[in-house]
Amino acid sequence: MPGVTVDGVSKHFGAVRAVDRVSLDVADGRLLTLLGPSGCGKTTTLRMIAGLEHNDAGRIVIADRVVSDAAAGVFVAPERREIGMVFQSYAIWPHMTVFANVAYPLEVRRLTRTAVIERVGEVLRLMQMEHLATRQATMLSGGQQQRVAIARALVFQPRVLLMDEPLSNLDAQLREQMRLEIRALQQRLGITTVYVTHDQEEAMVLSDEIAVMHEGRVLQRADPQTVYARPASRTVAAFFGAPNLLAAKVREVRREGDGALARVDGEGWEGWGAAPDDVCEGDAVTVVVRPEIIRIATDAAGAGNGGRPGIAWRGVARQRIFRGARNLYTVETGAHGGGLAALRVTVDAPPDQTVALGSAVTLTVDAAQTWAVRD
Ligand SMILES: Nc1ncnc2c1ncn2[C@@H]1O[C@H](COP(=O)(O)OP(=O)(O)O)[C@@H](O)[C@H]1O
Ligand SMILES: [Mg+2]
Incomplete structure (x- = not known):
């Protein structure tokens, strides 16, 4: 050929x-x-x-x-x-x-x-x-x-x-x-x-x-x-411009079809993410979360995963960049007492998910739209 x-x-x-x-x-x-x-x-x-x-x-x-x-x-x-x-x-x-x-x-x-x-x-x-x-x-x-x-x-x-x-x-x-x-x-x-x-x-x-x-x-x-x-x-994700690269440990793995779901544990957050089928309990991973798939809301009910496996973060909206059809938020997620640096998550939200700066927000994603790769 x-x-x-x-x-x-x-x-x-x-x-x-x-x-x-x-x-x-x-x-x-x-x-x-x-x-x-x-x-x-x-x-x-x-x-x-x-x-x-x-x-x-x-x-x-x-x-x-x-x-x-x-x-x-x-x-x-x-x-x-x-x-x-x-x-x-x-x-x-x-x-x-x-x-x-x-x-x-x-x-x-x-x-x-x-x-x-x-x-x-x-x-x-x-x-x-x-x-x-x-x-x-x-x-x-x-x-x-x-x-x-x-x-x-x-x-x-x-x-x-x-x-x-x-x-x-x-x-x-x-x-x-x-x-x-x-x-x-x-x-x-x-x-x-x-x-x-x-x-x-x-x-x-x-x-x-x-x-x-x-x-x-x-x-x-x-x-x-x-x-x-x-x-x-992680290197590929970083080069491809993914801003949310969250370090975590794999605590549990469920294999399904030709992929896997991993329960991941980060600093001050945890949840379920999609992962390659060879992922193992105990692996150090980077969870890649695309900004445009995150839902942002000022109350937990407005966000939510409808019972599907996924990840949720609580935080405070710190910055908003107007992008015409979308808003880009920087959210500082919580549970960071004890001297941990705040985890910043970038969210690319449609106009019907507008939140005031300084307000407490909940961020949610479905597991299927995240991706946990080994470093
Ligand atoms: N003719 C050359 N002599 C010496 N080093 C070179 C030469 N051409 C490329 N390199 C080196 O090889 C590496 C790869 O270069 P290159 O293929 O031009 O990269 P890219 O196109 O991805 O920027 C670089 O470290 C570069 O400095
Ligand atoms: Mg070149």
């Missing part, structure tokens, strides 16, 4: 282990995002797929062809890997027109003039840039320059598209628009794509699957919903 397979690939720069035994596969026509903080090895992984770096261990397969195998000494040169690449810096030539920029990869491949005109016309139409063909590259906006870079990457019909933070230099509004554009284009062309970003929202919008990287390794690889709702570790 055409696609990309990265199998146990590593890369060292001197003593720095930039990429450490990374394995990934991207099925034909799918988009996989490498997501992680700066320095975690995303670019190096992408450059090894492209053949711009030699991997010092492992194998890379593109469209059923082994393009690199460190042990066997196989290494296919970048220009023979049939990949298109788009970088953060657009890397387009300022002194050339849009047409000449996009035509360049075809001229390198010595296509006839007629074929070049036809292919460039086609891809500029695809990118809705036909009217800009004769424009000098320096006369383009940032978004248009990035479109030229994408057109140039696609013009020779690569089997795989590699994109390294292509939207990082654009302003917020354009970035959001271009995300949707790139996703629509990728799906229309059905082109296998590996995309790199440090922006988890961008990853969620664009990806069929996300590989969360940290210190040269892949911590979790799953579809966006799973990474969001069922992070594999």
Whole structure:
């Protein structure tokens, strides 16, 4: 099956282990995002797929062809890997027109003039840039320059598209628009794509699957919903922007179906949370509680779990941030005598759950919407 397979690939720069035994596969026509903080090895992984770096261990397969195998000494040169690449810096030539920029990869491949005109016309139409063909590259906006870079990457019909933070230099509004554009284009062309970003929202919008990287390794690889709702570790949850990461101990486990419910005991609170099926009594866990699933009310009855297993906290609403359709509260939860620091919980509540600052509140969540992961 055409696609990309990265199998146990590593890369060292001197003593720095930039990429450490990374394995990934991207099925034909799918988009996989490498997501992680700066320095975690995303670019190096992408450059090894492209053949711009030699991997010092492992194998890379593109469209059923082994393009690199460190042990066997196989290494296919970048220009023979049939990949298109788009970088953060657009890397387009300022002194050339849009047409000449996009035509360049075809001229390198010595296509006839007629074929070049036809292919460039086609891809500029695809990118809705036909009217800009004769424009000098320096006369383009940032978004248009990035479109030229994408057109140039696609013009020779690569089997795989590699994109390294292509939207990082654009302003917020354009970035959001271009995300949707790139996703629509990728799906229309059905082109296998590996995309790199440090922006988890961008990853969620664009990806069929996300590989969360940290210190040269892949911590979790799953579809966006799973990474969001069922992070594999505290590190993944933290990187994915979960503000409520509550330390607790597992006191009891009930297994049901392919998951488990754990009775968890935190500092000054306890309750039931969903957990992976291999969780054990006595485990130290982090309970991930998404702010938007917490109900907030000034009396216990208004919150409540309707008898379902879950967690409740008593506290005081300390801060409210107006977010238009929602309010973001910071709640200091109680039972923190004895010198314990107050536990702050962030709640993202709809307008029908408005509470006054300083009032005593009850927070509740259903167990099924929480997630207790081992640290
Ligand atoms: N050419 C290089 N020489 C030395 N160290 C490098 C080189 N390229 C990357 N590194 C190091 O490898 C690690 C991973 O870098 P990189 O793949 O660029 O991360 P990311 O793209 O996730 O920000 C970093 O510690 C970086 O400093
Ligand atoms: Mg990078």
